[in-house]
Amino acid sequence: MVRLLIGFNPKTCLNRLFIPSGYNCKLNRGNYIKRQQRYRKIIENLAKNYKNVKILDPEDIFCDDSYCYLYKDGKILYSDDDHVSKYGSFLIAKKIRSLLNIRE
Numbered sequence: 147m148v149r150l151l152i153g154f155n156p157k158t159c160l161n162r163l164f165i166p167s168g169y170n171c172k173l174n175r176g177n178y179i180k181r182q183q184r185y186r187k188i189i190e191n192l193a194k195n196y197k198n199v200k201i202l203d204p205e206d207i208f209c210d211d212s213y214c215y216l217y218k219d220g221k222i223l224y225s226d227d228d229h230v231s232k233y234g235s236f237l238i239a240k241k242i243r244s245l246l247n248i249r250e
Contacts, residue, residue, distance in 0.1 A: 171216045178214040179205075202245065204230075207237045 179186075193199045208214050208223055216223055223234040230238065243249075 172213040173216075175209050175212055175214055178209065202238070202242060204234075204238050204241065207241060208234070 189201060193201055205214070208218070218233075218237070221233040222231050223237075225231040225234075
């Protein structure tokens with residue numbers, strides 16, 4: 147299995163009584179991009195081969211200039227190491243709606 151996004155279970159970020167978190171719930175943005183390199187190349191090739199393909203990169207939803215975060219607004223963005231959570235999906239959908247000029 148290719149690990150594309152964060153590379154570890156985001157639930158390990160949660161501090162629990164007597165079980166300290168092993169991660170600080172953010173990743174270096176460069177490492178985040180590097181982990182996705184193979185996937186990004188596949189998507190890029192699809193866009194080149196099919197002119198009607200539009201790419202929405204959610205990176206700016208999850209990242210700032212330095213880091214990519216597993217939590218935003220106090221809510222988890224990933225359900226596991228490769229999949230966005232319900233809240234992460236909501237943020238992506240919100241961006242899609244904005245790009246399509248669809249009002250809520």
